[in-house]
Amino acid sequence: MDELKNKFIQLKKTLSVQSEESKKLNKQFKKVISLIFNDQKTPEKYVRDFYLKSGKIIVFTTNKSFANELFLRRQGILEELNKENKEISDMIVK
Numbered sequence: 001m002d003e004l005k006n007k008f009i010q011l012k013k014t015l016s017v018q019s020e021e022s023k024k025l026n027k028q029f030k031k032v033i034s035l036i037f038n039d040q041k042t043p044e045k046y047v048r049d050f051y052l053k054s055g056k057i058i059v060f061t062t063n064k065s066f067a068n069e070l071f072l073r074r075q076g077i078l079e080e081l082n083k084e085n086k087e088i089s090d091m092i093v094k
Contacts, residue, residue: 025052028081029081046061046063048060048062052088055090058091058092061093061094
C-alpha cells in the first residue's frame with residue numbers, strides 16, 4: 001500500500017512539473033508567433049493546437065496558408081523558442 005502511495009506521489013510531482021513546462025512553452029510560443037507575425041492582429045487564432053513531442057514542436061493550424069507561412073518561417077520561430085528552451089530541434093506543421 002505504501003509503495004502504491006509513493007508511486008502516486010511521484011506521478012503527481014511529475015505531472016505538475018510537466019504542466020508548468022507546458023504553460024511556459026504555451027506562453028513562449030504565443031509570444032514568438034505574435035512577434036514574427038506582427039503584421040497580423042491575432043495570429044494565434046490560426047493555431048488550433050500544439051505540443052512538444054520528442055524534441056519537436058507539432059503545430060496544428062486552422063488555415064492552410066497560415067500553415068505554409070509557419071513552415072516558411074519555422075527557422076526563425078525555432079531560434080526564438082530555443083533562446084530559453086534548448087530542447088526543441090524541429091517544428092512540424094499540420
